[in-house]
Every structure is written in C-alpha cells, then in structure tokens.
Amino acid sequence: MEKVKIGIVGLGRLGKRHAFNLANVVPKANLRAVCSLNEAELQWAKNELEIPQLFLSFEDMLAHADIDAVWIASSSAFHASQAKAALEHGFHVFVEKPMGLTLKECAEIEHAVQNHNDQVFLVGFVRRFDPSYRYAKELVATGAIGTPFLVRSQTCDLDEYAEFQLEFVKTGGGIFLDMNVHDIDLARWFIGSEIKEIYAKGASYVHPEFAKLGDADNTVCLATFENGAMAILSASRTAFHGHDTHTEIVGSKGILKIGMTPRRNRVEVFDSMGVHSDCIRDFYERFEEAFIAEAREFVESILEGRKPEIIARDGTAATRIAMAMTESFKKGKVVYM
Structure with missing residues (x-):
C-alpha cells in the first residue's frame, strides 16, 4: 500500500478542514469518499476537492466505498456509533473528540478496538x-x-x-x-x-x-x-x-x-x-500545523503497521x-x- 484510501463523514466547520488536508496536504493520504447529510456539502467536496465517491448515508459509504480507513468528523452524538461500525467493517478509524458522550459508548469502542487489534484507531486529541x-x-x-x-x-x-x-x-x-x-x-x-x-x-x-x-x-x-x-x-x-x-x-x-x-x-x-x-x-x-501532523500520524501508522501513542483508553x-x-x-x- 503506497497511499491510504480514506472516506470522511462530516463536512461541517472542522470536517471541511480535515477533508482539505487529507485531499491536498497529507502526501500519503488519498481521500476517496465523503459522506454528509447535506447535499451542498457533498457538492463542495466534488467541486473543490474532486472527490469521486459521494454518499448521503454512512452505512452506504461503509458498504460500497473503495477505502481503507474512515475519518469521523461528524457531530459528537454520532462519534461512538460510527467508530464502532467502521471498526466492525474492517476499517482503520480516526475519530474526533469526544470519543463518546457516555461511558457505555466508550466501553463499546474499547471493546471493538480490542476485537480488531490489527486496525489502527486514533482519537483526535490534536494538541x-x-x-x-x-x-x-x-x-x-x-x-x-x-x-x-x-x-x-x-x-x-x-x-x-x-x-x-x-x-x-x-x-x-x-x-x-x-x-x-x-x-x-x-x-x-x-x-x-x-x-x-x-x-x-x-x-x-x-x-x-x-x-x-x-x-x-x-x-x-x-x-x-x-x-x-x-x-x-x-x-x-x-x-x-x-x-x-x-x-x-x-x-x-x-x-x-x-x-x-x-x-x-x-x-x-x-x-x-x-x-x-x-x-x-x-x-x-x-492548531493548523497540529491538525496536519495528526493526519500524517494516522496515515503513517497504517502504512507502517504500528499503533499511535493515543489509544482508546485516553478517549474513555x-x-x-x-x-x-x-x-x-x-x-x-x-x-x-
């Protein structure tokens, strides 16, 4: 694998920044798919970033996108469920903070990470x-x-x-x-x-x-x-x-x-x-420089087959x-x- 094919969910204020970095700034990242409930945001990704695969449904992106990893920048209430689903579909996962809004959600994520130990998982503590x-x-x-x-x-x-x-x-x-x-x-x-x-x-x-x-x-x-x-x-x-x-x-x-x-x-x-x-x-x-370094760490961890310093327990x-x-x-x- 020379580049990591990534699908991102969430194209809000921060999600667009992440998408731009993955598409243009991180050399070994290949942003292949985007998911948003907002048609205008999908059109932005298509026109501005030339992303080939657009999805209104997160489940559809997991099922049909040609990707290796999922980048979760959606609303906080969806972080845990989307991270768990992506892990269970066999994808490497980056999830923005907070990892979960309840301890039950966090426990489910930790369990999913343990059950998919060959996949990279990173929580977005960008600082x-x-x-x-x-x-x-x-x-x-x-x-x-x-x-x-x-x-x-x-x-x-x-x-x-x-x-x-x-x-x-x-x-x-x-x-x-x-x-x-x-x-x-x-x-x-x-x-x-x-x-x-x-x-x-x-x-x-x-x-x-x-x-x-x-x-x-x-x-x-x-x-x-x-x-x-x-x-x-x-x-x-x-x-x-x-x-x-x-x-x-x-x-x-x-x-x-x-x-x-x-x-x-x-x-x-x-x-x-x-x-x-x-x-x-x-x-x-x-933290612009840190956001780019964070994305590089995620991608390089996948390519090098190693685990990032930040683990699911830190999110919990x-x-x-x-x-x-x-x-x-x-x-x-x-x-x-």
Missing part, C-alpha cells in the same frame, strides 16, 4: 501534535522542570461563536465534553497520573441562554490526581480578543508556559492606542473526567472518580 506542546512534553520527560505537580490549562472561544454553540450544546454534551476534553487530556499527559477528585464551578455570565440548557458560558475546575498533583482547567465561550488556548505546567524545579498570549504573529503595532498585536481568531488557526478517560466535571458543576459538590 498533542502541536510542536510547542510536544516540546514541552519532551522537557517534562527529561526532568527540565523537576516533578510536575500543577497544570493550568484553558480553552477560550470567541464570543461571536456563542450563538452557534447554543445549538450544539443540545447534542454535544455541554461545555466540559466539548471544550475541556483537550485540557483534560493534556493534564493527564503532562502529569502522568489519573484524576481522582473533581470540583467544578461555572455559570452563564454573558449568555443566559446557556443556563436554560443546563450549561454555562464560563467554567473552572480543580482536579486532584492519584499521585497528589493538581490541575486547574477552565473554559470560556466569551473571549472578545480571540481564541485563547494556553497551558502552564509547574514543576519542582521550574515552570513551562505554552501560548500564553494568542498572537497571530510577531508583529506589534505602536500607535496612538498604545502597543497591540492581532490575535488568533479560532482553534483551527491556532477524557469522557469520564468531563462527565464528572459536568456532575460536579450541576450538583455543586466534589465528585470522586
């Missing part, structure tokens, strides 16, 4: 593929900051996306499953232990409509790990300056800070308003912790894992 985060991980591994005992990590989206997110909350699992899963995964990755205790707080400070749906527009969580380390994880739907994702790892001998200021570039403007610079607008702009852990954060937020109490 692990960002060069800055990977370098920070190397520094932690070599003891550059001693023993890490605290991770502070946040995910903040532009306020202008709040209206879109209101609709997504109804099926996406809420702010913790949608936004904090990345911070959860990073905290586990850097600390090297499992979270045992969660206390989450939050409210709808800017958009009361989220509260009506049982969700929030700003949250914070204090987590304790089995090894005694801590994490402070926050999320916001109301950033007015830009997409603001950053992480801080505190160790016994030093501190690492990643992306603390969301600058678009290194240009600073000095004018009558003072000193300022442009900010990154969305998550894809911030992120969902379990995000669910505990949601429970703590709604009940106003500490949740023990």
